[in-house]
Amino acid sequence: MAGFMRDGHNKMIHKGSIWGMYVVQDQAGKGIGRKLLEHVLEHARDLSGLEQVNLCVVTTNVLARNLYLSMGFKPHGSKSGWHVL
Numbered sequence: 001m002a003g004f005m006r007d008g009h010n011k012m013i014h015k016g017s018i019w020g021m022y023v024v025q026d027q028a029g030k031g032i033g034r035k036l037l038e039h040v041l042e043h044a045r046d047l048s049g050l051e052q053v054n055l056c057v058v059t060t061n062v063l064a065r066n067l068y069l070s071m072g073f074k075p076h077g078s079k080s081g082w083h084v085l
């Protein structure tokens with residue numbers, strides 16, 4: 001599963017957030033997370049005026065961090081904040 005939302009405030013409407021992403025443990029390593037993220041980002045890129053997608057990741061989750069890096073996300077701000085688009 002993956003959750004995405006776009007900020008509704010006028011000054012923040014250019015940003016969206018991935019607020020949750022989860023793949024069942026026994027399905028990990030099968031590319032499901034990548035497909036979910038590709039789908040969410042494809043949807044986000046179709047939204048008029050959206051310039052940035054943010055997410056947070058647990059700093060010790062190496063698999064997730066590597067996936068996000070491979071998908072173009074870049075760390076920003078705190079160690080857990082990332083953005084792309």
